[in-house]
Amino acid sequence: MNWNESSRRSFLKGMGAAGAIAATAAGSKALAVPAAPATGQQAPLSPSAAKQAATRAERMKWWHEARFGMFIHWGLYSVVGQHEWAKEFEGIPIPQYELLAKHFHPKPNAAREWARLAKKAGQKYMVMTTKHHEGFCLWDTKLTDYNAMKQGPGRDLVREFVDAARAEGLRVGFYYSLMDWHHPDGALCKTDEAARKRFVAYTHGLIRELLTNYGKIDVLWYDVDWPLTAEGWESERMNEMVFSLQPEIIVNNRNGLDGDFSTPEQHITASEAGRAWETCMTLNNSWGFNRGDDAWKTPKTIVSNLATCALGGGNYLLNIGPEPDGSIPPETVSVLETVGQWLDTNGKAIYNTERGSISGNDNANFTRRGNTLYVHEHFWPGHTPAAEWLTFFQPEAVISLGGLKAKVLSARLLKTGQSVKFTQDDQSVRFVGLPLIAPDQPATVIEVECDADPVIDHGAARSLWPRYKVGVSS
Ligand code: GLC
Numbered sequence: 001m002n003w004n005e006s007s008r009r010s011f012l013k014g015m016g017a018a019g020a021i022a023a024t025a026a027g028s029k030a031l032a033v034p035a036a037p038a039t040g041q042q043a044p045l046s047p048s049a050a051k052q053a054a055t056r057a058e059r060m061k062w063w064h065e066a067r068f069g070m071f072i073h074w075g076l077y078s079v080v081g082q083h084e085w086a087k088e089f090e091g092i093p094i095p096q097y098e099l100l101a102k103h104f105h106p107k108p109n110a111a112r113e114w115a116r117l118a119k120k121a122g123q124k125y126m127v128m129t130t131k132h133h134e135g136f137c138l139w140d141t142k143l144t145d146y147n148a149m150k151q152g153p154g155r156d157l158v159r160e161f162v163d164a165a166r167a168e169g170l171r172v173g174f175y176y177s178l179m180d181w182h183h184p185d186g187a188l189c190k191t192d193e194a195a196r197k198r199f200v201a202y203t204h205g206l207i208r209e210l211l212t213n214y215g216k217i218d219v220l221w222y223d224v225d226w227p228l229t230a231e232g233w234e235s236e237r238m239n240e241m242v243f244s245l246q247p248e249i250i251v252n253n254r255n256g257l258d259g260d261f262s263t264p265e266q267h268i269t270a271s272e273a274g275r276a277w278e279t280c281m282t283l284n285n286s287w288g289f290n291r292g293d294d295a296w297k298t299p300k301t302i303v304s305n306l307a308t309c310a311l312g313g314g315n316y317l318l319n320i321g322p323e324p325d326g327s328i329p330p331e332t333v334s335v336l337e338t339v340g341q342w343l344d345t346n347g348k349a350i351y352n353t354e355r356g357s358i359s360g361n362d363n364a365n366f367t368r369r370g371n372t373l374y375v376h377e378h379f380w381p382g383h384t385p386a387a388e389w390l391t392f393f394q395p396e397a398v399i400s401l402g403g404l405k406a407k408v409l410s411a412r413l414l415k416t417g418q419s420v421k422f423t424q425d426d427q428s429v430r431f432v433g434l435p436l437i438a439p440d441q442p443a444t445v446i447e448v449e450c451d452a453d454p455v456i457d458h459g460a461a462r463s464l465w466p467r468y469k470v471g472v473s474s
């Protein structure tokens with residue numbers, strides 16, 4: 001496959017990556033929130049897209065409330081344990097790669113562990129790779145022998161996954177890669193019409209099986225549409241089939257069509273207002289199990305990213321890469337358990353929150369629901385020597401927010417329920433007399449009731465300052 005920079009770029013463009021702002025480190029969570037597009041720019045919808053649009057709000061309600069999901073990348077690449085692109089990056093010949101299928105022996109019901117962890121972590125849905133770019137199908141398909149039933153595992157791993165997610169009350173999502181490095185027509189379909197027809201029939205057939213044999217499926221997560229366009233994949237027809245089999249499903253935008261939601265990858269970028277989006281992200285730097293990858297994100301980063309997504313009205317799909325036997329790397333378990341403990345107390349500040357208009361602050365993230373503002377202080381102030389001379393910082397400890405346009409009515413710590421004293425004037429609201437040590441980790445949340453939508457606009461605060469009046473506008 002010729003996966004050069006330009007094809008990667010056009011792929012990224014398809015994911016809606018324009019204007020990306022990286023937001024992976026706690027404290028650097030500037031969120032790009034594009035303005036709504038000018039009216040009259042959109043192309044008219046096809047009849048089937050219009051039909052999907054009509055039911056979208058209802059189909060997506062649970063998903064918007066959920067905010068947090070688990071992505072699972074698992075396949076033959078986990079046996080190699082060197083990233084899910086090993087076949088490509090390391091140039092492994094197909095006959096060699098195929099041998100992995102004989103040596104893939106997961107322990108029974110490994111997915112139960114994943115589902116239990118997802119539940120504990122506060123995640124509300126799970127999306128598993130049913131077929132990644134390597135072409136190996138994790139289910140009992142009748143369309144190829146290159147599948148988990150006929151090879152090493154001798155079991156239907158998709159069935160086990162679906163049962164495990166349902167047992168924990170979690171929603172079920174299928175990832176499906178259109179790009180296929182194994183199938184003889186997977187690349188030939190680009191230049192040979194007979195191959196394209198065969199490969200489209202195969203692809204639609206596999207998706208049909210997935211959406212017929214496993215009961216109600218909540219999400220279909222297409223990936224990489226190389227080497228065809230939506231027209232070549234017959235994606236309109238593909239989605240029509242999907243919705244006829246699963247009327248309540250939601251689909252993403254990686255089969256060349258817009259689908260129900262956008263999928264920024266490894267960065268947090270809100271779509272325009274009214275368009276659903278979900279950031280997918282790795283916990284280290286690899287999607288598939290990668291023995292040597294020790295670049296684990298911290299719980300603080302994950303909690304911060306989750307809040308950044310929530311403020312933009314988006315979801316966070318956080319990946320795990322199980323080992324070939326299905327075990328979850330211990331670092332993954334530890335981060336997710338910590339995040340889950342934090343969500344046990346602070347879930348109110350994440351689930352079912354709404355998109356807000358709040359500009360950044362290096363010490364905190366913000367989320368909101370209606371007139372309630374949640375201040376997620378991840379760098380707690382504690383003592384400052386300035387408190388000795390500046391009444392502004394008394395009584396210690398003080399958290400001050402400039403530019404909050406609404407009036408604060410009351411405030412309390414989510415962790416303890418303890419109410420927080422505050423004073424407010426045109427320039428700032430100051431929460432005072434706080435504990436010197438952060439009451440909660442990785443972030444302490446203050447729940448703030450306001451008299452209106454809690455917009456924070458530093459520009460508006462600046463216009464009140466005397467220096468602004470000298471005629472310099474920024
Ligand atoms: C990219 C990668 C793939 C991964 C996916 C997740 O498409 O190629 O390995 O599955 O991102 O979004």
